[in-house]
Amino acid sequence: MSVQLACASCGKPLEATNRGRPRRYCSRACQARAYRARRAEAPADAPAGGGDAPEGRSDAPPQLTVERIVRAGIAVADAEGLDALSMRRVAMDLGMSTMALYRHVASKDELVALMVEAAMTGVPLPDSPPRDWRHGLERAARRDWDLYHRHPWILSKVMVTTRAYFSPALAADSESTFTSFDGLGLEPADAFRYMFMFTSYVQGVALTYVSDVEAERQARLTAKRGEEEPATGAGGARSPLFEPGAYPRLGPAMRAGADPWDLDALFVSGLAGVLDGIAADLARRGIES
Amino acid sequence: MSVQLACASCGKPLEATNRGRPRRYCSRACQARAYRARRAEAPADAPAGGGDAPEGRSDAPPQLTVERIVRAGIAVADAEGLDALSMRRVAMDLGMSTMALYRHVASKDELVALMVEAAMTGVPLPDSPPRDWRHGLERAARRDWDLYHRHPWILSKVMVTTRAYFSPALAADSESTFTSFDGLGLEPADAFRYMFMFTSYVQGVALTYVSDVEAERQARLTAKRGEEEPATGAGGARSPLFEPGAYPRLGPAMRAGADPWDLDALFVSGLAGVLDGIAADLARRGIES
DNA sequence: GCGCGGGTGCGTACGTCGTACGCGGTGATG
DNA sequence: CATCACCGCGTACGACGTACGCACCCGCGC
Numbered sequence: 053m054s055v056q057l058a059c060a061s062c063g064k065p066l067e068a069t070n071r072g073r074p075r076r077y078c079s080r081a082c083q084a085r086a087y088r089a090r091r092a093e094a095p096a097d098a099p100a101g102g103g104d105a106p107e108g109r110s111d112a113p114p115q116l117t118v119e120r121i122v123r124a125g126i127a128v129a130d131a132e133g134l135d136a137l138s139m140r141r142v143a144m145d146l147g148m149s150t151m152a153l154y155r156h157v158a159s160k161d162e163l164v165a166l167m168v169e170a171a172m173t174g175v176p177l178p179d180s181p182p183r184d185w186r187h188g189l190e191r192a193a194r195r196d197w198d199l200y201h202r203h204p205w206i207l208s209k210v211m212v213t214t215r216a217y218f219s220p221a222l223a224a225d226s227e228s229t230f231t232s233f234d235g236l237g238l239e240p241a242d243a244f245r246y247m248f249m250f251t252s253y254v255q256g257v258a259l260t261y262v263s264d265v266e267a268e269r270q271a272r273l274t275a276k277r278g279e280e281e282p283a284t285g286a287g288g289a290r291s292p293l294f295e296p297g298a299y300p301r302l303g304p305a306m307r308a309g310a311d312p313w314d315l316d317a318l319f320v321s322g323l324a325g326v327l328d329g330i331a332a333d334l335a336r337r338g339i340e341s
Numbered sequence: 342m343s344v345q346l347a348c349a350s351c352g353k354p355l356e357a358t359n360r361g362r363p364r365r366y367c368s369r370a371c372q373a374r375a376y377r378a379r380r381a382e383a384p385a386d387a388p389a390g391g392g393d394a395p396e397g398r399s400d401a402p403p404q405l406t407v408e409r410i411v412r413a414g415i416a417v418a419d420a421e422g423l424d425a426l427s428m429r430r431v432a433m434d435l436g437m438s439t440m441a442l443y444r445h446v447a448s449k450d451e452l453v454a455l456m457v458e459a460a461m462t463g464v465p466l467p468d469s470p471p472r473d474w475r476h477g478l479e480r481a482a483r484r485d486w487d488l489y490h491r492h493p494w495i496l497s498k499v500m501v502t503t504r505a506y507f508s509p510a511l512a513a514d515s516e517s518t519f520t521s522f523d524g525l526g527l528e529p530a531d532a533f534r535y536m537f538m539f540t541s542y543v544q545g546v547a548l549t550y551v552s553d554v555e556a557e558r559q560a561r562l563t564a565k566r567g568e569e570e571p572a573t574g575a576g577g578a579r580s581p582l583f584e585p586g587a588y589p590r591l592g593p594a595m596r597a598g599a600d601p602w603d604l605d606a607l608f609v610s611g612l613a614g615v616l617d618g619i620a621a622d623l624a625r626r627g628i629e630s
Numbered sequence: 631g632c633g634c635g636g637g638t639g640c641g642t643a644c645g646t647c648g649t650a651c652g653c654g655g656t657g658a659t660g
Numbered sequence: 661c662a663t664c665a666c667c668g669c670g671t672a673c674g675a676c677g678t679a680c681g682c683a684c685c686c687g688c689g690c
Contacts, residue, residue, distance in 0.1 A: 325618035
């Protein structure tokens with residue numbers, strides 16, 4: 053009974069080995085999972101205790117760590133988009149073989165999740181309470197806007213973290229934004245509704261932004277290959293949008309509102325409208341701002 | 342000089358063939374492109390004129406057409422998500438070989454673009470003018486909401502069509518929504534700002550919706566494989582969000598606002614706020630609604 | 631009539647991806 | 661000193677999008 057009969061990682065029953073020593077894992081996957089768990093438990097205190105590599109040597113290659121892998125992944129995604137992110141690519145950038153990464157991250161999905169966490173932690177949360185709710189939400193919107201500019205690839209993955217998984221960085225961000233409503237005496241459900249409306253708007257604008265970034269990247273790729281500038285897109289001069297009479301409302305609106313395509317100005321203007329909507333609801337409930 | 346010297350599709354110069362007959366295409370790609378163009382020009386009038394296959398025969402397999410390919414692609418994406426959409430899969434569903442599809446669509450990207458157009462055309466535009474701007478925008482929002490429910494995969498591709506490419510269906514949708522502002526005497530730039538704010542909000546909520554759909558699909562896949570229900574996500578009971586004291590604002594707000602996760606109600610509520618914001622701006626400009 | 635060459639349909643194959651599997655080296659242990 | 665679980669990573673597999681080219685066919689010049 054004292055003999056270990058279950059895999060230390062997955063808990064599956066385990067036949068005894070022929071020698072006296074018991075085996076601990078039922079498969080290589082479980083073995084690697086336990087390895088990663090051990091690494092995660094003892095993150096950086098080892099250099100003081102054990103006889104680790106000094107790490108400062110110039111000839112010794114730096115050890116592979118989760119942090120270095122995540123940093124390399126973020127660098128690739130920032131520079132060339134999530135499509136260019138592959139395990140082989142990250143490993144090559146780090147000078148390691150592909151499979152060496154799997155000692156530290158369980159899969160590409162986990163790597164991306166870690167990248168999201170790291171990137172969100174990279175933009176600092178405000179440390180002072182906001183002057184009022186409007187100031188707090190504007191500050192939070194600017195923070196998110198910065199985040200999506202630095203790491204456009206986040207948007208397509210934040211949604212994965214929205215409700216199905218728990219993300220500490222995202223929760224901290226939300227908690228910080230919720231402080232905007234402190235002192236108003238709001239019902240939690242109302243605060244949630246305001247947050248939902250606010251976040252939806254910001255994410256919607258971010259979607260337009262990342263689509264622009266992606267389209268520009270695509271255009272740069274095809275231009276480098278085909279050497280031709282289409283100008284037939286919706287923003288181009290020969291766009292069907294601007295054929296006279298074709299789109300009598302949309303055409304002039306695009307010309308007037310988006311001809312110098314200033315997404316920041318549009319973002320700020322729309323944000324003001326969203327906050328006005330919240331103000332109207334607050335007034336209707338008799339809550340002075 | 343009268344001898345054809347350029348490829349009929351790409352225009353690249355073309356060396357003459359050794360025989361008297363001139364060649365017309367510089368490559369197989371150009372040949373196929375010309376084939377598709379010809380098919381697109383003469384869409385469905387052939388059955389009356391030429392001696393086409395009757396198509397009604399039971400033993401004759403139905404001809405491969407762009408429409409059938411697009412329909413099959415939409416069926417796959419609706420049922421199993423864009424990740425499950427592959428050329429091999431569509432071809433298999435149609436009982437054809439993979440490369441046969443490339444006679445009718447130039448690439449997977451073009452197939453997806455055609456799918457987006459077809460799906461957007463599938464939800465009819467309103468044919469009566471709206472009672473007022475608020476009614477018009479609510480109607481448009483409901484239409485988009487329906488669209489994203491029927492075809493959640495559209496959202497990640499609509500952004501591609503936003504400004505870089507011109508999409509007739511998307512332009513028609515926008516034009517229709519713009520009619521909401523008819524009669525208000527708005528400057529085109531103001532109408533554009535309102536549209537931007539409105540569309541951003543709707544897309545933002547849609548992003549949450551499609552993330553839910555995708556997460557549910559993922560959960561179903563892993564549940565079918567691992568037979569375990571995690572319940573440790575942000576919505577689960579054992580979520581860190583609900584540890585007492587961990588997130589004093591976010592936790593109660595999630596409990597109160599999202600415990601029966603009714604995205605439709607949240608959507609309507611936030612939409613009312615966005616429209617209130619537009620109304621406030623209209624009032625500030627002295628435009629009676 | 632007949633051969634030949636280009637159009638047509640599609641099968642094969644290439645280069646990419648994520649990652650399961652398993653081999654050789656290693657070090658503690660009997 | 662032999663042994664065997666563990667460690668690090670190289671190889672390989674099955675997917676993907678699609679370029680390339682083969683086999684067939686048909687229409688034209690001889």
